[in-house]
Amino acid sequence: MVGRHRMFVRKRDGRIEVRLNDVGRAVAREAFGHVVAAERDPNHEWYVTLSAPIDPSSDQDDPVATLARQNETATNAELAVMTLNEEFLTDSEAWAWLSTLQVALRASAVANGLLSEDKLAACDPELLNFIRTLQAYLFELAECL
């Protein structure tokens, strides 16, 4: 899908080159799109992960904190969507990609009950491929940041 070459490369000028092909960018688009949708739709299967408790000892979290989380997550996801076709990312844009991909990775795993290595290994091959692809993107992006 994404070839053997590096998918993300830090250049000397500090920018991060995105070497994903069209298919690779389509996977990122799917992940980013789901995060944007889940942030706005309480019925989205990823919404629960995006609204996890901050303080489990309380009946309700501080509304200011939950609003801040919603705003920051949406900002990152929207920035990632806006830069989806860019050849080079700034450090902030790459951080938005990493954060949004990581949110998508965890939300996808939680929504499908993949909370152990055994369940992950036994899950639907298409879903497993999606998760492994996100992990590969994250692994390389982390090396650049």
Place this chain on the structure above:
Amino acid sequence: MPRDESSGATTSDTDVITETIVVTKRPWNVVVWDDPVTPMSVVVVIFRRIFGYSVNKATQLMLTVHHEGRAIVWSGERDRAQTYCVKLQVAGLQSTIEQDS
């Protein structure tokens, strides 16, 4: 009710004040929980970025999360703990806050 002659406060008043101070001084912990899908290197990058930790400290905390299922990554005042917890959640890690026992 006995009275402390030097300050005018009663013994009971002093006891209550002392007890209140102990309760409010207990720090709030930011806890990060393990999950089977997040790459280890991503956790290290997130800890460095959010807390400004060194590679060594971030790696040690990541390994604690991995081996023990959770790690306290920061302790202090509640407002800051809450802010850090939100930043970790925005970065995609499972995080909560709890008051130190």
